[in-house]
Amino acid sequence: MHDETLALYPEPAQPAAAAPQQVDRRELFEFRGSAREYFRIWIVNLALSLVTLGIYSAWASVRTRRYFYANTWFAGSPFEYSAQPLPILRGRLIAVLVFGCYILADRISPWLKLAAAGVVAVVLPWLLVRGLAFRARYSSWRGLPFRFEPDFKGAYIWYLAIYVLMIPTIGLIYPWIKKRQQQWVVQHHNYGNSKFDFEADVEDYYLVLFATIGIAILAMLIMAAAAAMGMGIAHAADIDLKRHPLLFLLAMYAIYLPAYLAIYSYNRSRILNLLYNGVRLAGGRLRSTLGFWAMFWIYLSNLVSITCTAGLAVPWAKVRMVRYRTSHIVLETAGDLDAFVAETRAQTDVGALGAEMDGFFSIDIGL
Amino acid sequence: MTSIVGTYHDGRSSRAHAVEVECAGGMLHTFGNEVDRSDPLARVVPSAPLSGVPFTLRFADGARVQLPADAPVGEWFPRHHRIEKRVSGWERRGSIAALAVLVVALALAATFIWGVPAVADYAAMHMPTTADRVLGNQSLALMRSHWLRPSTLPEARRAELQQRFREFAAHTGDTGHLSLEFYDSPALGANAFSLGGGIIVVTDALVRTLPDDNAFLAVVAHEMGHQHYRHTLRMVLRGSGVVLVVSVLAGDVSGSTLATAIPVFLLNAHYSRDFEEQADSYAFAALERASISPMAFVRAMRALETAHPELRDDADARYLSTHPVTQERIERALAAAQQFQRNRASAITLPRRSSSRSGSSRSGSTSAGRHPTRSPARP
Numbered sequence: 111m112h113d114e115t116l117a118l119y120p121e122p123a124q125p126a127a128a129a130p131q132q133v134d135r136r137e138l139f140e141f142r143g144s145a146r147e148y149f150r151i152w153i154v155n156l157a158l159s160l161v162t163l164g165i166y167s168a169w170a171s172v173r174t175r176r177y178f179y180a181n182t183w184f185a186g187s188p189f190e191y192s193a194q195p196l197p198i199l200r201g202r203l204i205a206v207l208v209f210g211c212y213i214l215a216d217r218i219s220p221w222l223k224l225a226a227a228g229v230v231a232v233v234l235p236w237l238l239v240r241g242l243a244f245r246a247r248y249s250s251w252r253g254l255p256f257r258f259e260p261d262f263k264g265a266y267i268w269y270l271a272i273y274v275l276m277i278p279t280i281g282l283i284y285p286w287i288k289k290r291q292q293q294w295v296v297q298h299h300n301y302g303n304s305k306f307d308f309e310a311d312v313e314d315y316y317l318v319l320f321a322t323i324g325i326a327i328l329a330m331l332i333m334a335a336a337a338a339m340g341m342g343i344a345h346a347a348d349i350d351l352k353r354h355p356l357l358f359l360l361a362m363y364a365i366y367l368p369a370y371l372a373i374y375s376y377n378r379s380r381i382l383n384l385l386y387n388g389v390r391l392a393g394g395r396l397r398s399t400l401g402f403w404a405m406f407w408i409y410l411s412n413l414v415s416i417t418c419t420a421g422l423a424v425p426w427a428k429v430r431m432v433r434y435r436t437s438h439i440v441l442e443t444a445g446d447l448d449a450f451v452a453e454t455r456a457q458t459d460v461g462a463l464g465a466e467m468d469g470f471f472s473i474d475i476g477l
Numbered sequence: 478m479t480s481i482v483g484t485y486h487d488g489r490s491s492r493a494h495a496v497e498v499e500c501a502g503g504m505l506h507t508f509g510n511e512v513d514r515s516d517p518l519a520r521v522v523p524s525a526p527l528s529g530v531p532f533t534l535r536f537a538d539g540a541r542v543q544l545p546a547d548a549p550v551g552e553w554f555p556r557h558h559r560i561e562k563r564v565s566g567w568e569r570r571g572s573i574a575a576l577a578v579l580v581v582a583l584a585l586a587a588t589f590i591w592g593v594p595a596v597a598d599y600a601a602m603h604m605p606t607t608a609d610r611v612l613g614n615q616s617l618a619l620m621r622s623h624w625l626r627p628s629t630l631p632e633a634r635r636a637e638l639q640q641r642f643r644e645f646a647a648h649t650g651d652t653g654h655l656s657l658e659f660y661d662s663p664a665l666g667a668n669a670f671s672l673g674g675g676i677i678v679v680t681d682a683l684v685r686t687l688p689d690d691n692a693f694l695a696v697v698a699h700e701m702g703h704q705h706y707r708h709t710l711r712m713v714l715r716g717s718g719v720v721l722v723v724s725v726l727a728g729d730v731s732g733s734t735l736a737t738a739i740p741v742f743l744l745n746a747h748y749s750r751d752f753e754e755q756a757d758s759y760a761f762a763a764l765e766r767a768s769i770s771p772m773a774f775v776r777a778m779r780a781l782e783t784a785h786p787e788l789r790d791d792a793d794a795r796y797l798s799t800h801p802v803t804q805e806r807i808e809r810a811l812a813a814a815q816q817f818q819r820n821r822a823s824a825i826t827l828p829r830r831s832s833s834r835s836g837s838s839r840s841g842s843t844s845a846g847r848h849p850t851r852s853p854a855r856p
Contacts, residue, residue, distance in 0.1 A: 150528070
């Protein structure tokens with residue numbers, strides 16, 4: 111479950127010279143798209159993608175992203191997504207090929223799977239950098255593009271080598287790794303010639319981890335109780351579950367899904383809050399106030415409505431989630447949002463392979 | 478000629494300028510707050526139309542101007558984005574959206590019912606048999622470490638069955654790579670399954686449950702059918718294809734893994750039922766070639782349904798099951814047996830062939846009940 115909304119990309123901000131006596135303004139993010147409008151875009155593009163055996167899907171994905179970016183407004187101006195479909199098509203074809211081999215290896219033999227996972231782990235940081243660079247390169251606000259500085263060495267340190275430390279610390283180092291990963295991602299982003307910075311306390315990451323474990327234990331207890339109760343009801347009503355596999359399956363889902371989503375929503379909302387709250391740009395800072403219960407409710411009701419409508423509710427579900435997320439982020443700044451300036455050097459084009467690949471391998475860059 | 482209100486960005490700073498834009502005589506005029514420029518249309522790149530999204534016109538120097546989504550930009554640039562202009566028109570119409578729902582439903586059905594199986598089977602045909610063997614050995618190793626123990630059948634009995642199996646297999650032409658293996662498995666009960674690469678596993682309980690050796694051969698013949706058609710490898714490829722297509726489609730949809738789990742499961746069960754039917758047909762043909770009546774298959778099914786009474790199912794479970802409902806299988810076996818008898822009769826009494834058409838092809842199915850068996854199950 112990655113990228114469930116769209117990489118709500120950019121966090122712009124304001125430039126230097128934040129006079130200390132000024133009171134911080136709050137500049138709002140806002141999503142202005144509508145589920146009705148997006149439904150038509152989605153279904154027409156999906157139909158075309160299927161009819162063209164996937165070729166059109168590159169155009170479809172550009173149109174989708176353009177719709178979401180252009181309807182995300184910040185301080186009175188929309189974001190813009192300007193990638194071209196052809197490079198995306200190329201990247202997507204390679205990604206499908208690689209992912210196909212990976213699934214196959216997974217099913218044929220555990221050793222092949224291990225080898226494939228090894229290969230993926232080694233190329234993953236490289237793909238991550240390329241993916242981030244691609245997204246940033248083609249995202250802009252008020253005519254200025256974002257940029258991600260391609261730091262391959264950092265990617266290999268923070269997304270591969272560092273995991274060695276998980277073994278001696280029996281995983282206790284994970285929150286610190288997570289923090290450093292977010293920091294690495296944010297600090298390599300620029301808007302115009304302004305660099306993003308990142309400030310966060312590692313203690314907060316530990317609190318999130320422990321709370322997540324606590325919720326997981328609680329959820330498991332509730333699940334066990336619910337399962338026992340369900341079995342009791344089935345027994346009392348003289349229903350032999352073995353003879354009703356459909357009923358049994360549905361009951362399993364009814365118990366398992368809310369528990370899973372609760373754990374997921376908690377972790378997701380808190381980690382996103384940590385990420386956004388850490389973002390600094392030219393004297394300004396983001397404030398993110400995503401709520402656990404709100405996210406949980408959106409995920410759960412989205413899932414139920416998507417299942418009940420055989421997928422037709424997907425556009426509505428997506429719009430809801432994006433709308434919630436954008437409405438809970440603000441930029442606190444005292445500076446002038448008109449004063450960002452472009453970099454002097456021009457940006458070169460970036461290949462789309464990384465950006466396409468991470469969709470398949472669930473590289474969670476947490477944006 | 479009217480001008481259109483837009484927002485101008487010079488590409489050097491984040492400052493927005495309110496401007497008006499006019500298009501006349503092959504030139505685009507942009508003027509307003511500190512901006513006044515005229516560019517030939519050939520030096521301006523427009524974005525593709527998309528409802529609810531403003532147009533962006535990009536100038537050669539990196540500046541751009543945003544115009545409302547309903548601006549007549551398409552008329553200014555008749556040669557740009559021809560396909561997307563048409564798509565954009567479709568996206569604005571409810572009737573086209575309704576049509577698209579239908580197209581998506583049909584296309585998805587076609588993809589999963591024909592597309593994925595066809596591509597997967599084509600790929601399987603072009604894969605070396607080593608692939609099946611690797612698969613089979615891996616699954617066997619896995620099963621041995623979990624559910625299989627050495628067989629407790631008497632050595633002589635096993636040798637006898639092996640002998641019968643070899644004789645039987647000789648009739649089918651599928652001999653070379655097949656290997657029949659016996660294991661004791663309390664967890665799996667009376668069961669037989671086919672792993673890739675010619676490995677057929679039979680549990681001790683199955684041997685004890687079946688009434689006679691021909692019934693045993695009927696079950697083994699079903700598993701040989703799976704081997705003959707390389708069902709294990711094809712199932713692996715089809716399953717991978719489904720995951721791949723679903724991943725591409727679901728891409729960035731919220732909760733996609735959870736929401737698609739049930740459809741994916743049902744789809745795999747659907748493919749599996751097809752394979753079971755094919756293996757049954759193979760078994761009937763193989764039995765006939767060895768001059769054994771497919772009634773042996775019926776006897777095997779009935780013996781197994783007695784051995785596993787807890788596995789009775791309801792008709793509504795049909796789409797969940799990896800195997801066809803047993804009643805249907807028994808009926809098909811009975812029909813095959815009928816045909817077998819007729820062929821036999823006509824072979825013996827050649828001259829009176831024409832009178833043998835009257836027999837009902839459906840006799841004896843009344844007592845079959847609707848009991849499934851797990852017998853020729855694959856893991």
